[in-house]
Amino acid sequence: MIKGIKICGVSDLETLNYILNHKFPPKFIGFISNYKKSRRYVEYEKLKKLVDIEKKKTNFVSVLVDPDDTTLKKITGLKFDFYQLYDVSPKRTKLIKEKYNIKIITAITINDQKDVDIYKDYNEVSDLILFDGKGYEKSIGFDHKLLNSVPNSVNKMIAGNIKIEDIPNFKNKEIFVDLSGALENNEGKKDIKKINKLLNLAIKNET
Numbered sequence: 001m002i003k004g005i006k007i008c009g010v011s012d013l014e015t016l017n018y019i020l021n022h023k024f025p026p027k028f029i030g031f032i033s034n035y036k037k038s039r040r041y042v043e044y045e046k047l048k049k050l051v052d053i054e055k056k057k058t059n060f061v062s063v064l065v066d067p068d069d070t071t072l073k074k075i076t077g078l079k080f081d082f083y084q085l086y087d088v089s090p091k092r093t094k095l096i097k098e099k100y101n102i103k104i105i106t107a108i109t110i111n112d113q114k115d116v117d118i119y120k121d122y123n124e125v126s127d128l129i130l131f132d133g134k135g136y137e138k139s140i141g142f143d144h145k146l147l148n149s150v151p152n153s154v155n156k157m158i159a160g161n162i163k164i165e166d167i168p169n170f171k172n173k174e175i176f177v178d179l180s181g182a183l184e185n186n187e188g189k190k191d192i193k194k195i196n197k198l199l200n201l202a203i204k205n206e207t
Contacts, residue, residue: 002170005202006030006157006178007195008063009040013050015190020056022196024203027176030061030084034071039188040180044074051079061105064088067096076100084130094125103127105157109134110142116149123154130178133160164198171205 004027010016011031019025031047032040042050051060059081064071066087084105085093097104106126108118111134119129131150133142141161150156152174159178170177183198185191 001172002167002202002205003174003176004028004206005198006061006159006176007183007190007198008032008061008159008178008180009038009184010050010190011040011042011046012190013053015192015195016050016053018192019195019199020053020058022199024199025056025058026199026202028059028061028082028178029055030063030178030180033062033064033075034067035063035065035086047075048078055079063107072096072100082127090121090125093122097125105130107132107159110146110160113146113149116146119150119154119156128155128157128176130157130159132158132178164194164201167198167201167205177202 006028007019007026008030009032010019010029019029031042031050032038033042033047035041060079061082061084062075062080063084080102082103082105083096084107086107093104093106104126105128106122107130108115109132110116116131122129131147144158157176157178161181162177162179163182167177179198183190183194
């Protein structure tokens with residue numbers, strides 16, 4: 001059974017409040033904090049207001065692509081539980097974790113088995129390894145069978161064009177599941193009905 005759900009790309013207070021007050025809230029909510037190419041990107045002042053809220057038992061995740069020191073210093077006072085890092089070396093990941101006393105989700109984008117094996121370089125300095133598609137904001141999937149080589153001892157999460165209907169397929173996996181695009185309407189906004197469907201389905205398949 002899956003270990004929990006992450007809803008990524010939340011960018012407005014109405015959606016955030018709905019998720020946090022749902023009877024089956026997710027384990028994680030992600031906020032795109034510095035990747036301006038994404039339509040889900042949240043400007044700093046808005047981000048500051050969004051995360052200044054009673055989050056209950058849900059973890060807030062700052063999603064960061066190769067963040068510079070200025071960005072990291074700017075968000076250090078915000079109420080994040082994890083930094084989700086893309087394109088950051090193992091050495092710098094360790095420095096960020098120690099300097100900011102923050103839990104780390106290392107995101108690895110997957111195309112083939114060699115990409116999957118990169119997790120070995122990060123496992124000791126990360127609290128979670130996220131295996132994602134290559135598309136970043138485009139929600140591109142990958143062959144999940146490539147993860148069969150990753151031992152259960154690795155605390156892992158999976159993303160990349162995952163649909164709500166896919167959730168039962170992970171019920172025998174010790175894994176967190178991350179969704180974003182599948183929860184949006186045709187205008188690219190988060191859809192409350194889809195979020196509700198996901199959270200009600202997910203609880204039936206969680207540990």
